[in-house]
Amino acid sequence: MTAVQSSELWYPDDDIILECGKTRFRIHLNILTEHSSVFREMAKISYPSELPSVIPLQDSPCDMYHFLKSMYDASYFQSYSFLNLPIITAVLCLSAKYEAVSLRRRAIDILNTAYPCDLRSWSGASAKHILRSSDEEFFFPVCFYAAAKRPLAEILPKLLSLPLARGDIDELCTQFVVGRENLRDAEIQHVLRFLSPSFMRPGCYNRNSDTLRLQLHSPHALFRLAESGQPYQDWCSMNPSTVGTTLGLCDPCCAAIEREISVGLKTIWKDLPGIFGLPDWWTLKKADCWE
């Protein structure tokens, strides 16, 4: 196997080479040791005086790239956006492993800002990526959530191929399938509450006709899954601001529906660990020493 130089993280005058899989990163020892106490200890004890040294590591080159890039560029992931998710999870995993406290703090702060209130962002998450980051207990509910949004036929083979003992896999699959059903029930209950006759629409301009529109729409919502492959509650979760307009309702009704969906999503997110049979968020965070 021939190792290749990282096209970006290769500073010819620098001290140390990290080798992950086929990729080599040539970087400053002082930057590495400034951020990571594991590398700081390694440097104290065992580095030969002749540099550069090549250190083989077992980490994914892609994760290592994000981790190192974050050390060199403080603005590399300044805020949460969905596109940053792979970077944040990579930094989270490697900063835990190599004890890079400030980077880990930054990743956690960003996640704490974005979650647990931003449920919708997870809907499109790649279940494969999420499952990979599942060494953090705090992520378990999120892993389950992202996986529950994929077809069972896609997810079950992945769960069955996890490197776990048979009994653990059985338990995990049961937990997942039961939680997936609980999640669907919770979403119908909380996201589609606006279809209930008791749903209040303060300030409605056209009370009679809007009430009729909602009543007529309720049965149609059931058929949406068959027509589009996407449950109506999922579509509403992703498009809360357009639900009312697609039904032709007045502005106050549209706003009331959007608010109701937002409240419903927050409730689901708050309950998400319990839906999948896990301890609540606070306990999960504490277990990971996030607070």
Ligand SMILES: [Zn+2]
């Ligand atoms: Zn109205």
